[in-house]
Amino acid sequence: xxVELGIQSVEILGDSMLVLKQIPREYKCLSPSxxxxxxxxxxxxxxxxEATWEHIPREENFAANELAQVATGIQMPEDCxxxxxxVGKKSLPxxxxxxxxxxxxxxxxxxxxxxNPIINYL
Numbered sequence: 001x002x003v004e005l006g007i008q009s010v011e012i013l014g015d016s017m018l019v020l021k022q023i024p025r026e027y028k029c030l031s032p033s034x035x036x037x038x039x040x041x042x043x044x045x046x047x048x049x050e051a052t053w054e055h056i057p058r059e060e061n062f063a064a065n066e067l068a069q070v071a072t073g074i075q076m077p078e079d080c081x082x083x084x085x086x087v088g089k090k091s092l093p094x095x096x097x098x099x100x101x102x103x104x105x106x107x108x109x110x111x112x113x114x115x116n117p118i119i120n121y122l
Contacts, residue, residue: 003047010045012053015061018122020053027122 002010014020021027022038023045029035045051058065 008048009050010048010052012051013056013061014053015056015058015065017055020055023053030119 012020012023018027019038022029023041029038
């Protein structure tokens with residue numbers, strides 16, 4: 001949608017440092033289910049002349065964090081339950097029905113793998 005509007009620059013704000021570091025390949029994505037979305041995100045970013053991303057701590061991103069907590073079923077304090085949370089409609093069809101090529105590689109790591117402490121740390 002942004003490309004059709006002639007937008008050439010995009011700024012991504014997110015509260016997951018892990019995800020933001022996976023976009024420029026600073027960190028690897030080890031989750032096969034999330035890797036599909038990472039590939040799609042990278043493909044979409046090629047449509048823009050400039051793309052930047054910035055980490056916003058959860059404490060400073062209250063609305064998004066509150067919505068995520070509600071979605072996961074975590075109990076919110078009484079004063080938060082009454083707040084109205086606007087939810088936008090998804091404008092894109094599911095990833096696998098959009099006709100994008102997706103190449104995802106996955107590795108199986110055993111419990112005695114020497115890299116487990118490092119992977120768990122990341």
